[in-house]
Amino acid sequence: MANKIPRVSVREQEPAVRATNFEEVCYGYNAEEAQLEATRCLNCKNPRCVAACPVNINIPAFIQKVAEGDLSAASAIIAEDSSLPSICGRVCPQETQCEGSCILGIKGEPVAIGKLERFVGDWSLENECKSCVEITPNGKKVAVIGSGPSGLACASDLAKMGYEVTVFEALHKLGGVLVYGIPEFRLPKEKIVAREIDDVRRLGVKFETDVIVGRTITIDSLLNEEGFSAVFIGSGAGLPRFMGIEGENLNGVVSANEFLTRANLMRAYDDEYDTPIYVGKRVVVVGGGNVAMDAVRTAKRLGAEATIIYRRSEAELPARREEVHHAKEEGIEFKMLTNPIRVLGDEKGWVTALSCVEMELGEPDESGRRSPVVKEGSDFTVECDVVIMALGTSPNPLLKSTTKGLETNRRGCIVADEMGVTSREGVFAGGDAVTGAATVILAMGAGRKAAKAIDEYIKSK
Amino acid sequence: MFRIVEKRALADNIYLLRIEAPRVAQSALPGQFVIVRVDEQGERVPLTIADYDKEDGTVTIVIQTIGVSTRKLCALSEGDSIADFAGPLGNPSEFIHLSEEELKSRRYLFVAGGVGTAPVYPQVKWLCEHGCKADVIIGAKTASMLIYTEEMEKVADNLYIATDDGSCGFKGMVTAKIKDLIDNEGKSYDECVAIGPMIMMKFVTLTTKEYSLPTTVSLNALMVDGTGMCGACRVSVDGKTYFTCVDGPEFDGHKVDFDEAMRRQAMYRNQEGVATEKHNHKCNCF
Known part of the structure; x- marks a missing residue:
């Protein structure tokens, strides 16, 4: 019988302290806390959480094992469906997926599935040897483009099947959005990301950084000259959008991608590193997703007064609820139902303020969310010296333009079916490059499905 | 790591470095650039390709020492290696x-x-x-x-x-x-x-x-990744915004807003000044 206790709270760094450092916000459960929280699970016969998980992890089964204290069994159950539990436990939007459908959540608080997954993942990184699996090489080569979540998942599954896999990464560091996008305080780079990548490397996967497929080499050269039997595209969605408003090219307006890349990938906040970052005194971040939250909290940590401006209301914020909650605790100001119309600057071309209008919610749009409408005559200005645009990203057109016969849709996303099969023979794709900016778990799932499809394709040849 | 096979001083504070980078040399065309990162702490610096030799797999860059990164690059000798050399980037002429x-x-x-x-x-x-x-x-x-x-x-x-x-x-x-x-x-x-x-x-x-x-x-705009991800290299051409890294680096000069481009190029100048001082200070220590 399930334990009717309240959800075990998770230990976190004090908001006032963490708003000045880049250490991880959440400490996670220890073994006792995890075991206790696991006893809350009802072990439903018809588990809604499993259906709500994009990769259908057998959640009640792994939680039962945590309750029993058999972490190795818990880890094995998760590993059947997910290759990155330490990461997904930290960055998945659990409130709209597994935890959002937990029966306990109807009257009280859902089981802390994300925190339990993270606990098991971290335990496994610490205590298990993932490369101990027997691998029989089959002599076939597969190329993976991009070392983000979809690429890593695809590469590790293929390596286990016996393929000789090479991952090509455009940047100097492996991990894709996990290293350039998501900040250290939410996802530790050395402790978690680098170790997940090391696990993939131990399976025999080769990594080549500084290779921009489409420029340094092409998909055709991989298939025709370098002897790869198939290619998986997991190049993500890296191109930032701007609003197209007046003053957007003033000094002090940056994309969230630029701001976060300087901070995360280039470690601009660390004096030992050479890359500069311009933070200013008052930062306004435009947008309401996870990237906006990451940017605004990074700005705060770098000493700025930081504000989120979002055109809908708080209920529509697409960011993870935990991030919004953490941001508020850290003293981030939220200006909802506000939309920028112009960036104002001084005579030298530096940002001085953002001119905005108030919005109200009208009829639901195609996304099902009520669309914001401008309130006439509601213009006002917000003083600031930095504006960060966090309006979403789209896939890089480079692969399409350099690969004959690779179809994309009007949003620039690669057209691929459920299994990652594209319009080009031998070329598979998954993750944000196909869906547009989405989640780590979906990208990972797509990478794993494509690995299966690639295996079938190569065997059928 | 990418090895420096030749280093020459061309003029005061201007050096030529020929780098072993076979993949880049193989694909390079006139007009393209590379991103260079000297070491783990280094910036990603965009530099236009000065020459390439597909046969011996080398790419030549010419650098003027102006900031911390270019100074660090030019302090290296033949036989030393640099951490990263990515490219060729941008469109050819x-x-x-x-x-x-x-x-x-x-x-x-x-x-x-x-x-x-x-x-x-x-x-x-x-x-x-x-x-x-x-x-x-x-x-x-x-x-x-x-x-x-x-x-x-x-x-x-x-x-x-x-x-x-x-x-x-x-x-x-x-x-x-x-x-x-x-x-x-x-x-x-x-x-x-x-x-x-x-x-x-x-x-x-x-x-x-x-x-x-x-x-x-x-255009030699500021860049971080050089592959279209950051947008630091935004430039107005005929009133429209382009990314120098993926849409350029070459543009119709009669349509470029040079005043904006020059202003944007100076965006980090204050910080760079501080970094250079810090670097000089460190260098004086030994």
Whole structure:
């Protein structure tokens, strides 16, 4: 019988302290806390959480094992469906997926599935040897483009099947959005990301950084000259959008991608590193997703007064609820139902303020969310010296333009079916490059499905 | 890691580095650039390719020491390695798409300024190899700052030197030399390509506009990744915003908003000043 206790709270760094450092916000459960929280699970016969998980992890089964204290069994159950539990436990939007459908959540608080997954993942990184699996090489080569979540998942599954896999990464560091996008305080780079990548490397996967497929080499050269039997595209969605408003090219307006890349990938906040970052005194971040939250909290940590401006209301914020909650605790100001119309600057071309209008919610749009409408005559200005645009990203057109016969849709996303099969023979794709900016778990799932499809394709040849 | 196979001082504070990077050398074309990161702490610095050799798998870059990163790069010796060398990035020069007949019937004027002379070289060399005639003006403050004159001599149809102080060649700015060539020497050109400091490119385009001479410029905007991800290199061309890294680096010079481009280039100048001081301070310690 399930334990009717309240959800075990998770230990976190004090908001006032963490708003000045880049250490991880959440400490996670220890073994006792995890075991206790696991006893809350009802072990439903018809588990809604499993259906709500994009990769259908057998959640009640792994939680039962945590309750029993058999972490190795818990880890094995998760590993059947997910290759990155330490990461997904930290960055998945659990409130709209597994935890959002937990029966306990109807009257009280859902089981802390994300925190339990993270606990098991971290335990496994610490205590298990993932490369101990027997691998029989089959002599076939597969190329993976991009070392983000979809690429890593695809590469590790293929390596286990016996393929000789090479991952090509455009940047100097492996991990894709996990290293350039998501900040250290939410996802530790050395402790978690680098170790997940090391696990993939131990399976025999080769990594080549500084290779921009489409420029340094092409998909055709991989298939025709370098002897790869198939290619998986997991190049993500890296191109930032701007609003197209007046003053957007003033000094002090940056994309969230630029701001976060300087901070995360280039470690601009660390004096030992050479890359500069311009933070200013008052930062306004435009947008309401996870990237906006990451940017605004990074700005705060770098000493700025930081504000989120979002055109809908708080209920529509697409960011993870935990991030919004953490941001508020850290003293981030939220200006909802506000939309920028112009960036104002001084005579030298530096940002001085953002001119905005108030919005109200009208009829639901195609996304099902009520669309914001401008309130006439509601213009006002917000003083600031930095504006960060966090309006979403789209896939890089480079692969399409350099690969004959690779179809994309009007949003620039690669057209691929459920299994990652594209319009080009031998070329598979998954993750944000196909869906547009989405989640780590979906990208990972797509990478794993494509690995299966690639295996079938190569065997059928 | 990418090994430095050759290092040469070309002028005061200007160095040539030839780097072993077979994949980049194999794919490089005139007009493209690379991103270089000297070490783990280093910035990602965009540098236009100065030469490439597909046979021996090397790519040449020419660097002027202006900030921490360029100084660190130039402090390395032959045999040392740099952490990262990614490319080739950006679009190759438009003229590589022209047919042989078109190339043979066209006449180019290249205007090179300072360290920007280096990236002009592979373009003129490529045109020379494809039977296209190109005149080149190399501008510098003074004779000791001139680079690539011997190499250029071999591939240019006519080479003109212009120095501000008259210590070599024509005395005056490159813009005055352009006027001199067209007005006094009766030269005519189908296209001008200007590569050098922003301010030089701005004035070259103002000059060539008077002659309705189509002019291409290669912009050296600030960049982080160089692959389209950050947007630091935004530039206004004909009122529209482009990313220099993926849409350029070459643009129609008559349509570029140079004043904005120069202002944006200075965005991190204060911080860079601080970093340079810190770096100098560190260097003085040993």
